[in-house]
Amino acid sequence: MLDYFIRRLLGAIPTIFIIIFISFFLIRLAPGGPFDFDRSLAPEIQANLNAKYHLDEPVYVQFGYYLKDIVRGDFGPSFQYKNYTVTELIVQGFPVSMQLGLSAIILALLLGCSAGIFAAYKQNSRFDYLVMAISMTGISIPNFVMAPLLILLFAIALSIFPAGGWNDGAFQNQVLPIITLALPQIAYIARITRGSMIEVLRTSYIRTAFSKGLPTVYILTRHALKPTLLPVISYLGPAIAGLITGSVVVEQIYGIPGLGRYFVQGALNRDYTLVMGVAVFYGMLIIVLNLLVDILYGWLDPQIRIRSKQA
Amino acid sequence: MNSQGLFASPRQQVWERLKGNRAAMIAVAIILFLVVSAIIGPWLSPFSAEVIDYEAIASEPSFTSGHVFGTDSLGRDIFVRTLEGSRISLAIGLVATLVSLLIGVNYGAIAGYFGGRIDAVMMRIVDILYAMPFMFFVILLMVFFGRNIFLIFIAIGAINWLDIARIVRGQTLAIKQQAYVEAARIYGAGHWKIIRKHIVPNLLGIVVVYITLTIPQVILVESFLSFLGLGIQEPMTSLGALVSEGANEMETHSWMLIFPAIFLAVILFCFNFIGDGLRDALDTKQTEKQAS
Numbered sequence: 082m083l084d085y086f087i088r089r090l091l092g093a094i095p096t097i098f099i100i101i102f103i104s105f106f107l108i109r110l111a112p113g114g115p116f117d118f119d120r121s122l123a124p125e126i127q128a129n130l131n132a133k134y135h136l137d138e139p140v141y142v143q144f145g146y147y148l149k150d151i152v153r154g155d156f157g158p159s160f161q162y163k164n165y166t167v168t169e170l171i172v173q174g175f176p177v178s179m180q181l182g183l184s185a186i187i188l189a190l191l192l193g194c195s196a197g198i199f200a201a202y203k204q205n206s207r208f209d210y211l212v213m214a215i216s217m218t219g220i221s222i223p224n225f226v227m228a229p230l231l232i233l234l235f236a237i238a239l240s241i242f243p244a245g246g247w248n249d250g251a252f253q254n255q256v257l258p259i260i261t262l263a264l265p266q267i268a269y270i271a272r273i274t275r276g277s278m279i280e281v282l283r284t285s286y287i288r289t290a291f292s293k294g295l296p297t298v299y300i301l302t303r304h305a306l307k308p309t310l311l312p313v314i315s316y317l318g319p320a321i322a323g324l325i326t327g328s329v330v331v332e333q334i335y336g337i338p339g340l341g342r343y344f345v346q347g348a349l350n351r352d353y354t355l356v357m358g359v360a361v362f363y364g365m366l367i368i369v370l371n372l373l374v375d376i377l378y379g380w381l382d383p384q385i386r387i388r389s390k391q392a
Numbered sequence: 393m394n395s396q397g398l399f400a401s402p403r404q405q406v407w408e409r410l411k412g413n414r415a416a417m418i419a420v421a422i423i424l425f426l427v428v429s430a431i432i433g434p435w436l437s438p439f440s441a442e443v444i445d446y447e448a449i450a451s452e453p454s455f456t457s458g459h460v461f462g463t464d465s466l467g468r469d470i471f472v473r474t475l476e477g478s479r480i481s482l483a484i485g486l487v488a489t490l491v492s493l494l495i496g497v498n499y500g501a502i503a504g505y506f507g508g509r510i511d512a513v514m515m516r517i518v519d520i521l522y523a524m525p526f527m528f529f530v531i532l533l534m535v536f537f538g539r540n541i542f543l544i545f546i547a548i549g550a551i552n553w554l555d556i557a558r559i560v561r562g563q564t565l566a567i568k569q570q571a572y573v574e575a576a577r578i579y580g581a582g583h584w585k586i587i588r589k590h591i592v593p594n595l596l597g598i599v600v601v602y603i604t605l606t607i608p609q610v611i612l613v614e615s616f617l618s619f620l621g622l623g624i625q626e627p628m629t630s631l632g633a634l635v636s637e638g639a640n641e642m643e644t645h646s647w648m649l650i651f652p653a654i655f656l657a658v659i660l661f662c663f664n665f666i667g668d669g670l671r672d673a674l675d676t677k678q679t680e681k682q683a684s
Binding site: 095096099103104107217218220221222223225226228229230232233237326329330333334344345348349356359360363 | 520527528529531532533608612615616619620621622632635636638639642643646649653656657660661664665
């Protein structure tokens with residue numbers, strides 16, 4: 082197990098390096114810089130600015146500087162938010178994004194799994210068709226369409242929840258963003274759980290359990306649940322990536338001061354270091370979370386456990 | 393087309409099964425209808441997408457004025473703009489998917505055909521790329537190199553080829569064992585000729601499924617970018633851009649949001665149904681189950 086863990090960790094290093102490499106060169110080679118103002122600056126000031134941020138040196142030297150700083154956990158100063166470093170902005174924005182993302186994934190797992198299990202248990206019933214129809218809708222309607230529709234319904238027509246803003250994380254302000262983030266994941270998880278549960282219910286050990294006369298709830302929770310959830314666990318990796326991408330739009334629409342919003346603002350303002358820092362941070366986050374998902378999967382699936390013991 | 397049972401070729405069997413899937417057939421009909429109306433619809437309307445109707449600025453949908461979907465805050469007809477937006481979105485879906493197909497099929501076929509160390513290295517690269525937060529790179533590309541429509545085609549296509557490459561590689565591994573590939577080699581056909589003439593044509597069945605599943609993904613990415621203001625620019629429009637405009641005005645003029653949103657959702661919905669239906673129809677596991 083430890084062996085497997087270390088191998089996966091080492092495998093992640095080239096991925097992170099490529100992320101840093103691509104984002105660095107994309108930004109440096111792009112036209113336009115953070116000091117391109119409408120009025121041109123005095124040449125001395127321009128030169129000083131360039132020297133301060135090493136912009137006067139060759140690109141590969143700049144890459145060396147950047148890499149060295151990242152290893153020390155320093156993403157440099159933000160070009161746009163003058164008094165902040167990128168690390169400070171990440172520290173500020175990430176907890177907000179994480180709170181939304183975590184709530185959304187927990188909600189999605191709870192609702193998606195239970196809907197999927199019941200749909201499978203009552204296969205081809207009306208409830209089953211209803212769950213499948215709703216989940217197809219959830220998959221097909223993108224979050225940037227869902228968010229305005231939710232605002233239209235719950236904030237403008239019914240005025241139950243505020244249409245946006247963060248308000249230091251007040252509960253009412255969190256409801257709509259979390260629902261928007263969770264809906265597509267609920268849909269995917271429900272579909273996966275249903276498919277997997279249908280297969281599990283066909284196995285002979287479940288038939289045995291039923292013929293022993295065990296109560297249905299007991300069979301579903303004690304015998305069928307664990308194998309059913311394996312495909313859901315392996316879906317968690319893509320789900321996390323989807324949530325992070327989704328948070329960019331959701332934070333933008335609801336005006337939430339999270340990391341995704343900083344990313345879009347940074348991209349629009351050509352804030353080199355901020356955009357790069359957030360991209361690298363998210364890249365590393367996705368890799369680490371995928372690693373955790375893999376380990377969880379190995380721990381839950383006896384087949385993998387046995388295979389890694391034999392190897 | 394009515395050859396049945398024993399004499400039906402695999403392709404005909406797939407077609408028969410697909411015809412049996414009512415949801416998929418309805419989706420095909422709706423998509424065809426939308427494609428045709430997106431192409432010819434704007435010409436049939438008395439209004440044009442860029443012309444401002446000063447008599448009806450931000451007016452409600454009404455049949456008497458002729459603006460059946462209403463107008464936007466500049467007095468442009470939303471019905472025509474929605475159709476034009478659908479046209480751009482569908483075009484991007486098609487072209488970007490072709491780009492990803494071109495990269496994915498070639499990459500996967502080469503990796504699978506040559507095998508060994510080449511295969512190992514090429515697929516390792518795919519594994520690494522899988523872990524990338526691609527949306528962020530596309531956003532970077534859009535910001536840095538201007539919001540050029542061709543760049544959007546290529547950038548979106550260039551990030552969606554990984555799935556296709558994997559599938560094609562797996563199929564190629566199986567196909568290159570076939571007797572006809574060996575026969576071609578004995579006749580002295582070169583590597584490229586074998587890949588082009590014997591392997592790629594036999595992959596197309598699976599590839600078609602992935603085309604129908606890639607198109608909605610691509611449309612989604614483009615709409616996502618346009619929604620953030622990083623995609624299609626005025627005077628052109630796409631469904632994502634229209635949804636974005638509509639979202640800004642929805643408090644007082646909800647029709648500006650609702651019509652483009654419905655179009656986008658219906659298009660994505662239909663492609664997902666077609667893809668699911670095709671996958672079921674091609675699923676050999678199901679064939680075996682029916683046969684046994």
